[in-house]
Amino acid sequence: MTTTETSNPALAGLSRPARVADEGEGVGLDEIGLAARNHGMPLELLAHDVTPLGAHYVLTHYDIPLADATTWALEVGGLVRSPLSLSLADLQARPVVSRTVTMECAGNGRARLSPRPVSQPWLHEAVGAMTWTGTPLAGVLADAAPLDGAVDVVFTGADHGVERGVEQDYQRSLTVEQATDPEVLLAWACNGVELPPQHGHPLRLLVPGWYGMASVKWLRSVEVVDHVFDGYQMRAYSLRQAPEEEGERVTRIAPRALVQPPGFPDFLSRRRVVRAGPQLLTGRAWSGWAEVVSVEVSVDGGATWVEAELGAQPDPRAWRSWSLPWTATEGRHVVSARATDATGRTQPSEPVWNRGGFANTAPQDLQVLVLAADRGES
Numbered sequence: 001m002t003t004t005e006t007s008n009p010a011l012a013g014l015s016r017p018a019r020v021a022d023e024g025e026g027v028g029l030d031e032i033g034l035a036a037r038n039h040g041m042p043l044e045l046l047a048h049d050v051t052p053l054g055a056h057y058v059l060t061h062y063d064i065p066l067a068d069a070t071t072w073a074l075e076v077g078g079l080v081r082s083p084l085s086l087s088l089a090d091l092q093a094r095p096v097v098s099r100t101v102t103m104e105c106a107g108n109g110r111a112r113l114s115p116r117p118v119s120q121p122w123l124h125e126a127v128g129a130m131t132w133t134g135t136p137l138a139g140v141l142a143d144a145a146p147l148d149g150a151v152d153v154v155f156t157g158a159d160h161g162v163e164r165g166v167e168q169d170y171q172r173s174l175t176v177e178q179a180t181d182p183e184v185l186l187a188w189a190c191n192g193v194e195l196p197p198q199h200g201h202p203l204r205l206l207v208p209g210w211y212g213m214a215s216v217k218w219l220r221s222v223e224v225v226d227h228v229f230d231g232y233q234m235r236a237y238s239l240r241q242a243p244e245e246e247g248e249r250v251t252r253i254a255p256r257a258l259v260q261p262p263g264f265p266d267f268l269s270r271r272r273v274v275r276a277g278p279q280l281l282t283g284r285a286w287s288g289w290a291e292v293v294s295v296e297v298s299v300d301g302g303a304t305w306v307e308a309e310l311g312a313q314p315d316p317r318a319w320r321s322w323s324l325p326w327t328a329t330e331g332r333h334v335v336s337a338r339a340t341d342a343t344g345r346t347q348p349s350e351p352v353w354n355r356g357g358f359a360n361t362a363p364q365d366l367q368v369l370v371l372a373a374d375r376g377e378s
Contacts, residue, residue, distance in 0.1 A: 106358045
């Protein structure tokens, strides 16, 4: 049941995913098409503890499936004692949990790498924090009762397409231990409303702390297997320098801090404009590994760093706010922030390159032009 991949040489010429752009090659129409289909969160919305519905980043690998919640069912099977077929009403009758979680695309920052991996050209905006509602997956798996020898749990979505000549359903897996973490949810709502189509209506997996590729949307089956699942979407999300490498698998979200853009923007470049004098720099920071314990801010392109004040965190898996007073002086400045979590993980000063363009957490370089203070301002 888990094998939904079919290699077909006739499909191989459709595109060349995981390709690295040639020197001097600009962003192509295929990438522009991806950018038009998907969208990031406008960074001024970092002001919100919870990202407004519709503003959270969206990445869809294939098409958004049409789903009828009244006839939909989740099949739970494989190496289990008691296979289950659960309607949405069945799931909603189980214990209900709401959790505010920061979710980030593993490719966030990809477009800033050189040479550029050719794919969805994210800058910094592939992130958001919403309040998800569902039921713990662990309880469903307990009722299905995995048998001895269970190794992985495979999640299959209803979205279907082609990547690198491979026709497939979107599939990801977790180990049994990971899948039974009480934080992992089968979610049917976000921010108090049923899941919108682009976020996985009627049901999705939610794996807090992991990059978004783990939280399978339009979830239709959960299968327990006796082996390590090595499907396409497991192999694709790996940190590799060369095509033939297996690479380290992408899992939890690396620490990142972003600056909420101050002042007002130039329309095309999005460079910021502020007036000289007292300013308050603010933003958000998060990590999928542990609590963020430090945010440092630079206003001179990383030459010097100053510790910011950390603020509230609405949920252990949500981002937390930070702030730093800044006496802005006339001229051009480059504002950046970097986060460190309780494990000691921190953002590197320079991008760490890999062929997929994953987990590039090099600090943001926010260009800010400081103008003379308005007459009458101190």
